[in-house]
Amino acid sequence: MTTDNKITFQEDGSPYSEQFDDIYFDTESGFQQSEQVFINGNQIKQQLLANQGEFVIGETGFGTGLNFLLTLHLYLKLAKQHKLPKLHFISTEKYPLTRQQLAQSLRCFEQLTDEVNILLDCYPEQLNQRLDVNIVTNKVALTIYLGDATDSLSQILLPRKSPGLVNAWYLDGFSPAKNPEMWTPELFQQMARLSKPQATISTFTVAGFIRRGLQQAGFRLEKQGYQGKKKEILVGKYQQNRTSGKGYQLRTEIAKPQHVTIIGGGIASACTAYALTEKGIKVTLYCRDKAIAQGASSNAIGAIYPLLHQQVDDISRFYQQAFWHALKQYKSLAKSGYSFSHRWCGLLEVSYKKALEQRQQIFADNNPWPDELIHSVSKQQASELANIALDFGGLFMPNAGWIAPAELVTQLLQAATVNNQLKIKTSVNIHGMTQLENKKWLLHSNKGDINASVVVFCGGAESIDFPYINQLPLTSVRGQVTSLASNEKINKLSTVLCHKGYLTPSHNNIHCIGATFEKHSHNTQASIKDDQYNLNMLQRCLPSLNHWQQQDITASKARLRCMTPDHLPVVGAMPDIEQHKKRYAHLAKDKNWRINQSAPVIENLYLLTGLGARGLCTAPLLADILLADLTGTPYPVDSDMLFNLSPNRFIIRDIIKRKIAAHQ
Numbered sequence: 026m027t028t029d030n031k032i033t034f035q036e037d038g039s040p041y042s043e044q045f046d047d048i049y050f051d052t053e054s055g056f057q058q059s060e061q062v063f064i065n066g067n068q069i070k071q072q073l074l075a076n077q078g079e080f081v082i083g084e085t086g087f088g089t090g091l092n093f094l095l096t097l098h099l100y101l102k103l104a105k106q107h108k109l110p111k112l113h114f115i116s117t118e119k120y121p122l123t124r125q126q127l128a129q130s131l132r133c134f135e136q137l138t139d140e141v142n143i144l145l146d147c148y149p150e151q152l153n154q155r156l157d158v159n160i161v162t163n164k165v166a167l168t169i170y171l172g173d174a175t176d177s178l179s180q181i182l183l184p185r186k187s188p189g190l191v192n193a194w195y196l197d198g199f200s201p202a203k204n205p206e207m208w209t210p211e212l213f214q215q216m217a218r219l220s221k222p223q224a225t226i227s228t229f230t231v232a233g234f235i236r237r238g239l240q241q242a243g244f245r246l247e248k249q250g251y252q253g254k255k256k257e258i259l260v261g262k263y264q265q266n267r268t269s270g271k272g273y274q275l276r277t278e279i280a281k282p283q284h285v286t287i288i289g290g291g292i293a294s295a296c297t298a299y300a301l302t303e304k305g306i307k308v309t310l311y312c313r314d315k316a317i318a319q320g321a322s323s324n325a326i327g328a329i330y331p332l333l334h335q336q337v338d339d340i341s342r343f344y345q346q347a348f349w350h351a352l353k354q355y356k357s358l359a360k361s362g363y364s365f366s367h368r369w370c371g372l373l374e375v376s377y378k379k380a381l382e383q384r385q386q387i388f389a390d391n392n393p394w395p396d397e398l399i400h401s402v403s404k405q406q407a408s409e410l411a412n413i414a415l416d417f418g419g420l421f422m423p424n425a426g427w428i429a430p431a432e433l434v435t436q437l438l439q440a441a442t443v444n445n446q447l448k449i450k451t452s453v454n455i456h457g458m459t460q461l462e463n464k465k466w467l468l469h470s471n472k473g474d475i476n477a478s479v480v481v482f483c484g485g486a487e488s489i490d491f492p493y494i495n496q497l498p499l500t501s502v503r504g505q506v507t508s509l510a511s512n513e514k515i516n517k518l519s520t521v522l523c524h525k526g527y528l529t530p531s532h533n534n535i536h537c538i539g540a541t542f543e544k545h546s547h548n549t550q551a552s553i554k555d556d557q558y559n560l561n562m563l564q565r566c567l568p569s570l571n572h573w574q575q576q577d578i579t580a581s582k583a584r585l586r587c588m589t590p591d592h593l594p595v596v597g598a599m600p601d602i603e604q605h606k607k608r609y610a611h612l613a614k615d616k617n618w619r620i621n622q623s624a625p626v627i628e629n630l631y632l633l634t635g636l637g638a639r640g641l642c643t644a645p646l647l648a649d650i651l652l653a654d655l656t657g658t659p660y661p662v663d664s665d666m667l668f669n670l671s672p673n674r675f676i677i678r679d680i681i682k683r684k685i686a687a688h689q
Contacts, residue, residue: 030044030120030121030122030123030126031043031044031120032122032126034129034130037133038129038130038132038133039130039133040089040122040126040129040130042120042199044120045199045203045204047199047200047203047204049088049089049091049130050088050089050091056091056095056134056136056137058229058255059091059092059095060095061251061252061258062227062228062229062251062258063092063095063096063195063197063227064095064096064099066225066227066249066258066260067082067193067194067195067225067226067227067260068225069082069096069099069193070099070103072192072193072225073099073100073103073107073109073110073112074103074107074109076110076192077110078110079110079111079112079113080109080110080111080112080113080192080193081113081114081115081190081191081192081193081221082096082112082113082114082115082191082192082193082194082195083115083116083178083190083191083193083194083195083216083219084114084115084116084117084194084195084197085116085117085174085178085194085195085196085197085198085207085212085216086116086117086118086174086197086198086199086207087116087117087118087121087169088118088122088197088198089122089127089130089131090127090131090144091131091134092195092197093114093116093144093167094131094134094137094140094141094144095137096112096114097114097140097143097144097161097165098136098137098140100112100161100164100165101139101140101161104161104164109164111163111164111165111166112164112165112166113165113166113168114165114166114167114168115168115170115181115191116167116168116169116170117169117170117171117172117173117174117177117178118152118169118170118171119171119172119173119174119207121152121169121171122152123150123151123152124145124148124149124150124151125150127144127145127148128141128145143160143161144167147160147167152169152171153171154171155168155169155170155171156168156169173206173207174198174207174212175207175209175211175212175215178212178215178216178218178219179215181219183218183219188221188222189219189220189221189222189224189263190219190220190221191216191219191220191221191224192221192224192225193224193225193226194216194220194224194225194226194227195227195228196216196226196227196228197228197229200230201230201232201234201235208230208232208234208235208238209238210238210241210242213238213239213241213242213244214242216239216242216244217242217243217244217263217266217267220243220263221263222263222264222266222663222664223262223263223264223663223664224262224263225260225261225262225263226239226244226246226259226260226261226262226263227258227259227260227261228258228259229255229258229259230259231248231257231258231259235259236259239259239261240278240657242267243263243264243265243266243267244261244262244263244264244265245261245262245263245264245265245653245657245658245659245660246259246260246261246657246658246659247259247260247261247656247657247658247659260659261658261659262659262660264659264660264663264664264667265664266664267621268621269621270618270619270620270621271619271620272620272621272622272623272624273605273609273620273623273624273673273677274624274664274667274668274671275621275623275624276597276598276623276624276654276667276671277598277623277624277626277628277654278657279479279628279629279655281306281655281656281657282306282478282479282655283306283307283478284306284307284308284309284478284479285301285306285307285308285309285478285479285480285481285655286308286309286310286311286466286468286475286477286478286479286480286481287308287309287310287311287480287481287483288311288455288468288480288481288482288483288484288488289310289311289312289482289483289484289485289488290310290312290313290314290316290317290318290319290320290322290434290451291317291318291320291321291322291434291483291485291640292318292321292322292430292433292434292437292636292640292641292644293483293485293633293634293636293640293644293647293648294310294312294317294434294483295317295318295322295433295434295437295438295441295644296354296437296644296645296647296648297481297483297633297644297648297651297652298310298437298438298441298447299437299438299440299441299648300645300648300649300651300652301441301446301652301655302441302442302444302446302447303441304652304656305446306446306655306656307446307447308441308446308447308448309447309448309449309450309477310438310447310448310449310450311450311453311455311468311470311475312449312450312451312452312453313452313453313454313455313487314451314452315451315452316451317431317434317435317438317449317451318430318431318434318435320485320487320584320585321430321485321486321504321584321585321586321640322430322431322433322434322640323430323431323582323584324430324431324506324537324582324584325429325506325508325532325533325535325537325580325582326427326428326429326430326529326532326535326537327427327428327429327430327641328372328425328426328427328521328523328527328529328641329348329351329352329425329426329427329428329641329642330348330372330422330425330426330521330523330642331344331345331347331348331398331422331425331639331642332344332592332639333345333393333394333398333399334393335384335387335388335391335393336391336393337393337394339593339665339666339669340591340592340593341394342666343593343643343662343666343669343670344639344642344643345394345398346646346661346662346666347639347642347643347645347646347647348398348424348425348642350645350646350649350661351641351642351643351644351645351646352369352424354645355367355428355433355645358436358437358440361440363436363437363439363440364432364436365428365429365432365433365435365436366428366429366432366532366533367426367427367428367429367433368426368427368530368532369424369425369426370426370427370519370520370521370530371410371421371422371423371424371425371426371520371521372421372422372425372426372520372521372522372523373402373407373410373411373419373420373421373422373520373521373522373523374419374420374421374422374523375407375415375417375418375419375522375523375524375566375567376417376418376419376420377416377417377524377566377567378566381419382417382418384420385401385418385419385420386401388400388401388420389401397423397424398422398424399420399421399422400420400421400423401418401419401420401421402418402419402420402421403418404416404417404418406418406421407419407421410519410520411518411519411520411522412517412518412519412520413515413517413518413519413570414569415567415569415570416567416569421520425521426521427521427529427530427532428641429532430640430641433641450472452471452472453470453471453472453475454470454471455468455469455470455475456469456470456471456491457469457492458480458492458493460627460628460629460630464628464629465477465478465629466478466480466629466630468480478629479629479631479655480629480630480631481631481632481633481651482494482599482630482631482632482633482634483632483633483634484587484634485585485586485587485634485636486499486500486501486502486547486585486586486587486588487501487547487585489501489587493599493627493630494599494632494634496602497595497632497672497675498589498590498675499587499588499589499595499634499635500544500545500587500588500589500590501544501545501546501547501585501586501587501588502542502543502544502545502546502585502586502588502637503541503542503543503544503546503547503548503549503583503584503585503586504539504540504541504542504543504583504584504585504586504638505539505540505541505551505552505555505556505558505559505581505582505583506537506538506539506540506559506581506582506583506584507537507538507539507555507556507559507560507578507580507581508535508536508537508578508579508580508581508582509535509536509537509538509573509577509578509579510534510535510536510573510577510579511531511534511535511536512572512573512577514572515531515536515570515572516531516534518530518531518536522567522570524562524563524566524567525562525565525566526538526539526540526559526562526563526566527539527540528563528567528570535579535580538559538560538562538563539559540559540638541555541558541559541583546585547585548583549583549584549585550583551581551582551583552581552583553575555581555583556575556578556581557575560573560574560575586636586637586638587634587635587636587637588635588637589635589637590675591669591674592637593635593669593670594633594634594635594636594637594643594647594670595632595633595634595635595670595671595672596631596632596633596647596650596651596654596670596671596672597631597632597650597651597654597670597671597672597673598624598626598627598630598631598632598654598672599626599627599630599631599632599672600624600625600626600627600672600673600676601625601626601627602676604625605624605625605673605676605677605680606676606680606685608620608622608625609677609680610680612677612680612681613680613681613683613685616681624671624673626673631651631654631655632672633647633648633651646661646662647670649661650662650667650670
């Protein structure tokens with residue numbers, strides 16, 4: 026049967042467009058394909074459960090309404106058990122089907138019978154004007170604009186200073202080869218204009234010109250494997266708003282490198298090498314020591330837990346996200362057969378003084394974080410969790426624990442070498458670097474000069490005077506950890522205890538206590554004085570647990586932490602400080618000055634440093650941010666958090682605060 030819209034129906038009842046010589050959907054896998062590409066590709070379930078306000082989906086090409094029906098099906102299913110936000114589904118269609126054509130097209134989807142009936146009840150016989158309907162007791166709104174997708178989206182007006190409208194995009198339509206007029210840069214710009222920060226996008230096509238057009242509009246994209254006729258689909262997020270007026274927050278974009286050089290040998294280097302090699306990037310790692318993990322990552326036991334304040338602020342948001350990210354990676358590593366000593370035994374922040382009791386009460390009263398992250402416990406509960414008698418209650422983090430850092434670093438690097446993507450060079454002390462005319466690098470070391478294309482600096486406090494890096498406000502803080510032989514009074518301790526310092530459960534019949542905090546020190550020699558400081562600190566805070574004397578010490582280790590002024594680490598491209606001063610000088614007069622020009626950087630030089638005492642918690646997330654920098658894929662954090670971690674945040678803040686003279 027032929028219609029005025031040049032639609033015919035095939036033997037299996039599915040619609041076919043004569044005009045575009047293309048199917049609307051594949052009857053063998055249409056349901057599954059649309060579900061995997063658009064519903065799963067945008068993580069609609071997760072977004073609906075997490076979203077607080079109205080959730081808006083934008084679509085280019087309503088067609089038979091299959092994507093809408095699948096979304097509605099999921100929404101109705103979730104609504105039976107969860108309180109959901111209102112859903113607004115906005116679509117466009119240049120060649121709308123009649124109601125009869127729609128009904129005939131959807132007969133093959135028996136699983137969606139209820140949803141099809143809901144749609145047909147509000148769909149006119151002939152769609153001649155924009156459709157606006159509310160269904161499901163006004164919890165779901167459907168809007169269909171008639172006409173070209175770009176023109177239709179341009180009709181949607183946003184209030185001034187609007188944060189955007191759309192949470193997720195279904196970039197659908199006839200294939201680019203059949204309908205090239207739709208897939209234009211102008212369409213992608215309209216989508217960007219309407220997108221909220223972090224808006225997701227998915228599409229069935231991975232064509233290069235579409236990928237480049239979306240990237241130019243501000244979408245970060247990656248290919249995902251697909252189990253169907255198509256091998257890959259495209260998913261992404263809107264994360265680089267080029268018209269925000271805050272160009273200094275825009276990150277530099279480069280072509281995915283074939284090879285990366287890493288300088289460093291600790292947890293930051295290991296996580297970075299692991300992330301890069303997983304994506305097929307070859308890595309050479311240069312470590313100054315005779316073996317890897319000889320710096321801060323060499324401690325026998327390290328606690329892993331997030332820094333959480335009693336209110337949800339930027340620092341706490343970062344550390345809690347980093348913590349969950351790290352747990353997921355470390356558990357996955359262990360599940361894959363890479364063995365390292367660890368226990369997810371929880372961690373108890375002991376309320377050993379009045380101020381901490383008050384802090385604990387604020388957590389209990391306000392519940393700023395979910396219980397699975399942290400919650401208040403009484404003295405009795407704390408004793409049961411610790412498996413020893415305690416004199417105080419506290420705040421318990423049930424998913425925290427401890428790891429043997431050197432073992433973890435070894436296993437991460439072992440995993441990165443599986444596909445022959447990683448080479449490790451020890452005893453190579455890189456003490457300088459020169460940028461060549463082609464913007465690549467010549468590294469100067471004790472073993473001679475080394476050529477490098479893209480360099481990632483993952484060194485710690487030992488290297489804060491390294492060229493270029495020495496322009497950032499990084500400082501060294503010395504910390505000494507004391508290892509003590511276990512005994513019958515303490516060997517049953519079953520969780521990590523934090524006071525002013527910390528005390529770990531027994532591992533290999535050893536407990537660790539610490540750590541000292543000595544600013545601006547570069548001395549890595551352990552001292553008896555600092556061991557006594559650690560013992561005294563335990564005595565002051567938790568006197569009932571101090572069962573040790575100097576003769577019980579089995580080892581001491583002093584290492585350096587690399588710190589930043591704002592207690593957040595640094596990840597991203599090295600900023601060109603002098604060019605920042607020139608380009609953004611007007612911010613000193615007007616901090617709200619709008620400029621879309623992106624941040625100037627030292628090309629092909631990246632940093633991942635400043636992890637302080639929480640490298641185990643933060644390194645995996647930071648490595649994945651760096652991976653996104655180098656590959657153009659979506660960032661695992663939002664744009665605000667990204668700038669909070671950016672190496673150029675310090676110079677921008679100094680310009681705004683008119684502190685530039687101190688840098689000149």
